[in-house]
Amino acid sequence: MTQYWLFKTEPDAFSIDDLAACPNKREGWDGIRNYQARNFMRDQMLVGDKAFIYHSSCKDVGIVGLAKVSQTGLVDPLQFEPESKYFDPKSSPDNPRWVMVELEHVETFNNILSLKTIKNMPSISEIGLVKKGGRLSIMPVSENEFQLLLSAAKQS
């Protein structure tokens, strides 16, 4: 059974185009420092899960494309790099606090599915993006929501 997720990223730091330009179109999703998001990656994600890529904190916010989980159970290397803003002095290689998955670019939509449009979709009003103030960096998406959002993205 395929699971579905939504990953936020700030395109100024790492956009979907950056992901598409990586070797094999794959990159470890480092820098997540939120326990709920980490737990999704650590405890629930499986290779083959599908993930919307969402651009936040930018001019055009919304879902911009699709990726899939290509590897799980990776240790985020930035937690051990003192120069990184994601350095965590309380973490140790013996017992790493922050894990990550690797994502592989699948497609970039021709048009962004804007947050405004998403908020206007009645069946989507319960999604984490709209609830909880939209502050969770990785969130689950139900199969029903996934299909609705995907078809909305394709027809826009």
Added chain:
DNA sequence: GCCAACGTTGGC
């Protein structure tokens, strides 16, 4: 840059 909504921290 503002501000509301969360999450984390630390004193007690």
Added chain:
DNA sequence: GCCAACGTTGGC
């Protein structure tokens, strides 16, 4: 373990 203070996120 409570909760106030503080920091961060993210849309606008």
